[in-house]
Amino acid sequence: MKTMAITLVLGALAAPAMAQQKAEEHSAHHPAAAAVPADMAQGEIRKVDKDAKKLTIKHGEIRSLDMPPMTMVFQVKDGAMLANLKAGDRIRFVVENVEAGYVVTDIRPAP
Numbered sequence: 001m002k003t004m005a006i007t008l009v010l011g012a013l014a015a016p017a018m019a020q021q022k023a024e025e026h027s028a029h030h031p032a033a034a035a036v037p038a039d040m041a042q043g044e045i046r047k048v049d050k051d052a053k054k055l056t057i058k059h060g061e062i063r064s065l066d067m068p069p070m071t072m073v074f075q076v077k078d079g080a081m082l083a084n085l086k087a088g089d090r091i092r093f094v095v096e097n098v099e100a101g102y103v104v105t106d107i108r109p110a111p
C-alpha cells in the first residue's frame with residue numbers, strides 16, 4: 001500500500017517538468033531575432049559617449065515610460081552596444097526605468 005502512494009507522488013511531480021520541456025521546444029520555432037517588439041521607441045542619435053557608456057538621443061514618445069518626445073541622455077546597459085553607432089543614426093531602442101535611471105537595453109537600426 002505504501003509503495004503505491006509513492007508511485008502516485010512521483011507521477012504528479014513528473015508531469016509539470018514534461019509540460020515545461022514542451023514549451024521550450026515550441027519557442028524554438030520562433031527565433032527572437034526576427035521579432036521587433038512593438039513597444040520599441042524611435043529616435044535619432046545626437047551624441048555617442050563610449051567612455052561613459054552614454055547616448056544622447058532625440059527620441060519620440062516613449063509610451064512604456066509615459067514620456068513625451070525630447071532630447072536626453074541615456075545610460076546604456078553594455079558599452080559594446082555603442083560600437084557601431086554614430087551621431088545622426090536613426091534607431092529603435094528599448095529603455096528601462098531602473099533605480100540608477102533610464103537604461104537603454106536594446107538598440108536596432110530604424111527600418
Ligand SMILES: [Cu+2]
Nearest residue numbers: 067070071072
Ligand atoms: Cu526623454
